[in-house]
Amino acid sequence: MKLFLDSADAKEIREYADCGLVDGVTTNPSLAAKTGRDYVELLEEIAGFLPAGSVSAEVLATDFDGMMTQGRRFGKIGKNIAVKVPLTMDGLKACRKLRDEGLDVNVTLCFSAVQAMMAAKAGATFISPFIGRVDDIGEDGMGLVRDIRAIYDNYGFTTQILAASIRSVSHVRESALAGADVATLPVSIFKSLLNHPLTDKGLAAFLADAKKAGVEIRGT
Numbered sequence: 627m628k629l630f631l632d633s634a635d636a637k638e639i640r641e642y643a644d645c646g647l648v649d650g651v652t653t654n655p656s657l658a659a660k661t662g663r664d665y666v667e668l669l670e671e672i673a674g675f676l677p678a679g680s681v682s683a684e685v686l687a688t689d690f691d692g693m694m695t696q697g698r699r700f701g702k703i704g705k706n707i708a709v710k711v712p713l714t715m716d717g718l719k720a721c722r723k724l725r726d727e728g729l730d731v732n733v734t735l736c737f738s739a740v741q742a743m744m745a746a747k748a749g750a751t752f753i754s755p756f757i758g759r760v761d762d763i764g765e766d767g768m769g770l771v772r773d774i775r776a777i778y779d780n781y782g783f784t785t786q787i788l789a790a791s792i793r794s795v796s797h798v799r800e801s802a803l804a805g806a807d808v809a810t811l812p813v814s815i816f817k818s819l820l821n822h823p824l825t826d827k828g829l830a831a832f833l834a835d836a837k838k839a840g841v842e843i844r845g846t
């Protein structure tokens with residue numbers, strides 16, 4: 627499964643971009659607003675950190691023409707940009723057209739399996755079901771990912787399922803089990819993926835044993 631950072635904070639993205647485990651970044655207008663920076667300039671910087679990854683850039687327009695203008699502008703930033711459009715009729719029309727023009731498209735704000743089917747029919751590169759926000763209203767976010775996986779497999783849709791609005795390490799585990807292609811995570815959760823108390827305990831014991839016995843690695 628690919629892992630993206632769900633962040634617009636260039637400093638924190640830079641810190642993790644070259645660890646070899648980050649496959650992309652998703653931004654959205656709320657995350658960008660927090661930085662107080664020019665959105666295009668910010669995206670140019672982030673896209674530069676991950677030339678072989680995928681960086682989602684969300685349009686602010688809600689009409690087809692506006693989305694096309696903004697999507698094409700984002701596309702000029704680099705080949706690694708995925709234009710993010712909302713799951714509306716104009717959004718899906720823009721999705722189809724931008725895909726025809728050779729751009730990657732991430733269809734965002736997906737809350738139902740039939741919405742995801744429509745995005746796949748529009749040729750979306752990624753569909754973003756918002757797991758945490760579905761859970762927040764008392765429904766089953768992970769069930770949504772499973773339903774989308776089943777529909778896409780039934781019909782051979784190649785749209786990648788990008789599990790979004792992830793709130794915990796368990797969400798990542800369950801997304802992987804449900805067959806999501808990508809999960810996008812806040813940096814705090816990305817860091818937590820490596821944590822296990824037995825790893826820390828085991829490492830401390832190995833090093834203590836080696837020190838006690840004077841074990842060294844010759845030639846280093």
Ligand code: E4P
Pocket residue numbers: 632652653654734754756758759790791792810
């Ligand atoms: C990613 O593309 C989404 O914008 C993001 O995951 C939304 O997460 P939130 O529900 O925590 O705002």
